[in-house]
Amino acid sequence: MPLRGRTNFPDEQCFFVTTTCYHWYHLLATEACRQIIGNSINFLNKKYDSAILGYVIMPNHIHLIIYFKKTNQLSNWMRDLKKFTAVLIRQEIEKSGNLLLLEKLCLRPEGRTYSQRGRYLKCGKIVLTTSI
Numbered sequence: 001m002p003l004r005g006r007t008n009f010p011d012e013q014c015f016f017v018t019t020t021c022y023h024w025y026h027l028l029a030t031e032a033c034r035q036i037i038g039n040s041i042n043f044l045n046k047k048y049d050s051a052i053l054g055y056v057i058m059p060n061h062i063h064l065i066i067y068f069k070k071t072n073q074l075s076n077w078m079r080d081l082k083k084f085t086a087v088l089i090r091q092e093i094e095k096s097g098n099l100l101l102l103e104k105l106c107l108r109p110e111g112r113t114y115s116q117r118g119r120y121l122k123c124g125k126i127v128l129t130t131s132i
Contacts, residue, residue, distance in 0.1 A: 013068045014053070017078065018061060022105065026059040027089055030096075036088045037062065040081055047080070048073040 021027040028034060034057050041052055041064075050073065053065040066077065093101055 012072060015064075015066050015074055017064045017066060017074070019064075019078070019082070020061040024060045025101065025104065027093070027101075028057055028062070029059040030092070032092050033089050036085055036092065040085050040088075044077050044080055048077050050077060 028037065037057055041055070045051055049069045051067045051069065053067050054063075055065070056063045066074065068074070068077075090102075090105070093105075
């Protein structure tokens with residue numbers, strides 16, 4: 001994940017962050033996916049001793065104002081948010097049966113499909129990008 005200038009502020013404690021879904025797909029449009037994001041944020045705030053001062057969850061991106069009470073852990077916080085939520089959101093999309101969306105998100109050799117003999121192939125990740 002590119003740091004995009006985050007290393008320029010090692011002693012800062014408050015950040016405005018925008019993170020977007022891969023190709024701006026509307027992956028966060030359902031209540032279940034928004035709940036995944038909310039639960040993950042709550043967990044990470046405890047883990048990294050941080051607080052969310054404000055946030056907006058849109059269908060294809062998130063805005064956050066994150067405050068770190070002790071040390072700047074922004075890179076770790078964002079890495080964990082993306083890694084954990086990507087898996088859970090993919091599972092939520094699988095449960096919904098939206099094979100078209102799964103095909104768009106799936107990186108695989110040409111000619112392969114996401115569904116084979118009624119079973120899902122674990123072949124893709126939901127990619128979130130970040131900017132500050």
